[in-house]
Amino acid sequence: MSLPENPPPQISQSSTDSKNIPMRSLLICANLRHLRFALFFSLFYSLLAAAADIPLLRIEGEPAADPFSPAWLKQAPVAVALYPQVSVPPAAKTGKSSVKVRAQRGATTLALHLEWADRKPAKQRRIGAFADAAAVQWPQRPQAELPFIGMGHRGAPVTLWFWRADGTAELLAAEGFGTLTKQSDAGVLARGKWKNGLWRVVLSRAVEPSPESWPVAFALWNGEGGERGGVKRLSAWQTLRFGGPGTTGKAMLPGNAARGKRLMSERGCAACHSYPGNPTQPTQLTIGPDLTYAGGLHAPAYLEESLREPSKIVLPCRSCFVEQNGQRISIMPPFEGSEKDRTDLLSYLRSLR
């Protein structure tokens, strides 16, 4: 059932073009097929980012739909760190947390099992009330770089499996903040159950025969805490891999992080970005994205790229860019300086987690 073409995702960025796009579904089938091409890069990132490897268990039949099934619980989970979304407003106000992840590959479906602590379930959406939710994010196209962790970026779309505690599940696609667009109500099977302070959720979808590994990221929303949309906690890109952990553990961080922190002030970064211990901490009018969790959320290659080419991916922050011919040009100058300064700055940024 392979599709001849990789269909473009249906993503609408403005109110005008949203009207004319026909509904399409079944995207991920085609897209995951191409992810093997991204394998090399995801491996490269995971090595450097020290992100957790999530073992993917190949099973006979199909993964259990019941999140409390022993078929799931006997499998050892991997804890994935979650960081509050603080890059663009409105930001999450919580601290760090984590989600335990299990993954199984059946004959036709791929399933992810998420487990996290929540003292009180929020199952309904009402006026001023929000439901707990969870999402799994996949890169959508084979390319030489991962999409930006926060909803992808232009030219690098992501597919999302979304579960909400009111019983709804959606297949979504996005190409940057604010572009999230529903592809289909069908296609993603999701079931969640709350018991004794724990949410356990299984999200699954029929996919093509799997490559050996692919990048995946997670996000959680705590409804009673007012979390919805961008007010969420998210992980860095992780690697889902057959056959168990390949490269867990922290990679060596080259460079002098302490000196890097001093350089943040000396090179002027501190004027626009907030980060722990920033002497000028521009809280009132933060111009650039908040860097408090930069190392936890972003692959080193992305951080390196942001220094080298700030206009490559520009977030919709207030007064941090000018628009030229429909392109966002960041007001941050590209990094210029010695290799040692660059390494130390990157070392400091990677330590922010």
Add this chain to the structure above:
Amino acid sequence: MSKRQLAMVMDLNKCIGCQTCTSACKTQWTNRNGRDYMYWNNVETHPGSGYPRKWREFGGGFDATGKVRQGRIPDLARDYGLPFDLNYAEALNAKGAQGAPNDAEHPKSASFRAPPHLQPLTPPTFGPGWDEDAGAGEYPNTHFFYLPRICNHCSNPACLAACPRGAIYKREEDGIVLVDQERCRGYQHCVGACPYKKVYFNPLFRRAEKCIFCYPRIEQGLAPACARQCAGRIRFVSFLDDHAGPVHKLVTKWQVALPLFAEFGTQPNVYYVPPLSPSKLDTQGRPTGERRIPEAFLVELFGPRVPEVLKVLETEREKKRRGETSELMDLLIAYKHEEMFKLDSPKGKA
């Protein structure tokens, strides 16, 4: 900012609080499908809590640096008020409820029990118009006035600024602010950010909804239902830049129409002619010459130009009384209802 802006002026001196506008809006747009609790148009009494309850205290709008403020989302039961469900079955179909209970014809017997009155099933604790006509002050100097409110279709809408999805847009051709129902995912940031609390969350469709300035009527050349149905003829509708239109005359030429809570920073496009009021009376019942509605209160709502505007209104009213001509008074009297609306202009056609 849109290319052109359609705006409304409401003359508070003429509002009689009849709620015909409210009914027109409700029957047209919000009488079902999760909208029962919403009043895109409401008329509240001031001084008073307004609708939703104490909406001024919910925050929103913009701070001094131009950053949008989140604000709080009102609670359905406490702040909006639950829509009433009446005990129809009990009151109208109960045994003994047939015909009018008349003591002479149906003398009370042991078996007769009067049916219950028609009343809400759940005792209401709040609703629109909850404190209607309560006002403030001590007799004989009690005072109040009516304040009809719709979405202000702001030039700098806080709802639009707060939406991370760009689901709210402002139409280029007339500045009407609308929620794109296909883009909205029901995050409700707009509900909190609107300082006037005029964006509502539809709990059935799980999307934000608001006053649409009756744009389907506007596109047919008709005034919004609230304005067309207004019994007191208080509402003027025309483009701000249309010099021949009544809004331009009242806002720019005569400068007697003022925005509500301009300090929220959203640049609202509904303007109000502030209300004059009769003189206060002293203990002997003699007029003191001081207006009954405290000027400071009106300044709080409509800004520092209130005293100046009230003087202009009094001066022009006096002229009219003396039999002289007054363009302003003729405009405000609105001899012909249709002259209160001017929806197209030579400029618009060009």
